[in-house]
Amino acid sequence: MASLDLDRIRTIVVTGGAGFVGSHIVDDLLQHCPNARVRVLDSFTYAADMSHLDAAFRTGRVALQEGDVGNLDLVTEVLKDADLVVHAAGESHVERAFSVPERFTLANALGTQVLVEAMGRRRVPLMIHISSAEVYGTGNGGLVGELAPLLPDNPHGASKAAAEMLIAGLRRSFGLDIRVLRPVNIVGTRQNTEKLLPRFLELATVGRPLPVHGDGMQTRAFVTMTDFCSALRTVVTGGAENATYNVAGDDLHDILSVARLVLDAVQDPVSGVSFTAGRPDNVGRPPLDTRALKALGWQAKSSLRRELPMLAAWYGARVPAGLRRQLHQVPDLAPQRVQAVTQAAGSGLFRSLERH
Secondary structure (H helix, E strand, C coil), X not given: CCCCCHHHCCEEEEECCCCHXXXXXXHHHHHHCCCXXXXXXXXXXXXXXXXXXXXXXXXXXXXXXXXXXXXXXXXXXXXXXXXXXXXXXXXXXXXXXXXCHHHHHHHHHHHHHHHHHHHHHHCCCEEEEECCHHHHXXXXXXXXXXXXXXXXXXXXXXXXXXXXXXXXXXXXXXXXXXXXXXXXXXXXXXXXXXXXXXXXXXXXXXXXXXXXXXCCCCEEEEEEHHHHHHHHHHHHHHCCCCCEEEECCCCEEEHHHHHHHHHHHCCCXXXXXXXXXXXXXXXXXXXXXXXXXXXXXXXXXXXXXXXXXXXXXXXXXXXXXXXXXXXXXXXXXXXXXCCCCCCCCCCHHHHHHHCC
């Protein structure tokens, strides 16, 4: 199947469109696809927020459907006449995945399977699936390319790898074009404070020490939200059929260096870092080979270091100045391990699977 011309796209579906990544994708596609209307499908779990879509709703070109991506009948209806699907729904917090791995399997793997089946029913021309560099695990010791083996080392990465395997097993049967993006850590506004960067920024804002796991030497790569959305559009317009693309910026940081950058960016922090045991096997991540994406004309234009002053101001503004002294005294402000939650048997996902 051919790539799409952004000016000719009429209907786009974004799953998880009220979340961190999904809402930015909605905003970006509204700007660059002037003739398109966007349908957002979101189940509004804890990480989603209706306010993320405020600007999008003001365009008059967005419709919202609340529901589970695992509900086959619902998704099939939402995909009617769609030209493009961007699949950004799912669980994404690695530490949370150790507490509730079943939620990640349901949302990331089985939810993707249901979405692909609905695409087959509707004959949607193109889907962009947002996977994760976590599928590679610790890598093979050098630059990791798209043909490297998938060796996830946590439940989140495993669920994302399972989703990719399900896509590979289904798209030929349905004759679909599903292109996969494997981004490193995406940084931007609207991110839930369970994640590393917003957690560090808000803790620094109220003068609390930044919790660093182990010795802090674990490496992480980052890509800014603007660069990620640019990569997505590049793959929509010029990517190869059913191809996979790594998405990463050019810089690599260890966690302790990220903490130092945050403390430099936040005005008047009154504390430093605290070293904690952290989760088991919290290890470094390898740099990604992005030559395939760059061959399409994409290039990262920003970096974590350049983005941090803006992010510090945005996340700092979420903590009213009058409350900062009070919050400094609150014990255990940093997010702790979540309690296990169960998926009710009467959910949309299970009802969908029972009808099969």
